[in-house]
Amino acid sequence: MSKTRAVAQVIRPAGVREGAGVRLHRSFPSDVIDNVDPFLLFDDFSSGNPDDYARGFPWHPHRGIETVTYVLAGVVHHRDSLNNMGRIGPGEVQWMTAGSGIMHEEMPDPRHAPLLGFQLWVNLPARLKWTRPRYQSIAPTAIPAVALDGGGTLRVIAGKAAGARGPVTEISIAPTYLDVELPPDGRISHPAPPEEGVLAYLFQGSAAFDGRDDRAAIVSARGMVTFEEGDRVEVRAGDHGARYLLMAGRRLREPIARHGPFVMNTREEIQEALRDLREGTFIRSRPDGTPDTGQREPRDTS
Secondary structure, eight states, rough: OOOOOOOOEEHHHHHHETTTTEEEEESSSSSSSSSSSTEEEEEOOOBBBBTTTTTTOOOOOOBBEEEEEEEEESSSEEEEESSSSEEEEEEEEEEEETTEEEEEEEOOOHHHHHSSEEEEEOHHHHGGTTSOEEEEEEGGGOOEEEEETSSSSEEEEEEETTEEOBBBBOOOOOEEEEEEEEEEOOEEEEETHHHHHEEEEEEEEEEESSHHHHGGGOOSSSSEEEEOOOSSEEEEEEEEEEEEEEEEEEEEOOOOOETTTTTSSSHHHHHHHHHHHHTTOOOOOOOOOOOOOSSOEEEEEE
């Protein structure tokens, strides 16, 4: 029998500073919740004030995870230790698999305001934590936009929904990543199989996420919604409509060892990452095997 997922928790993002002093809104990890398997972090770095983000996220490492950056307004410049360089502009997505290790920087452009964007960290299974780093850069025109019955739009970044398939492929957790806009009192049902961890981040308007018509169930932006067990998510927009991200992926059910930008399975692997960083052997996948310094001229991938 089909079962609607009840809301487990509504998380109000906390204001934090990251990078060189960027002000952003973090849903998790926090003192309230560390992760929602297979998801490790969610940040909303939106702001109308360039002073909040101009300092950016200078050169830093990642290992053992994937980062998903989705920009709806503004521009974020990036470069990395694979000699890539480019920009993420309005409507674009960058799905980066850090794997065995990558150094990169992400610098929001203060000349383009306001900035509206999000970053999600996705765990890699133990068997893929040492995979070669790679990017999937997705242009807005590659993201299917489906007009919903009754009004509204559903953009499919990853997975399948409303008869459309997203352009992000070959991700181990078989993710769903949707950008959903609903008109006032608009409704939609999302399949959410029991084996998946599911999140909904409401960033505009208000909505109920448990299928109830009770006004007490309405959540207002900004809010991250987590769910109990079930096989579908039922959403009803509030009086002024709603816009949210729905994210789902196959649970890994593996141990997590975390230290800043590194997420592995054991503390020994974390210590190895820190040692590699100190000794200049962090980048392991370069063809010539030489250490990366971050000083080369990057290749434009925009």
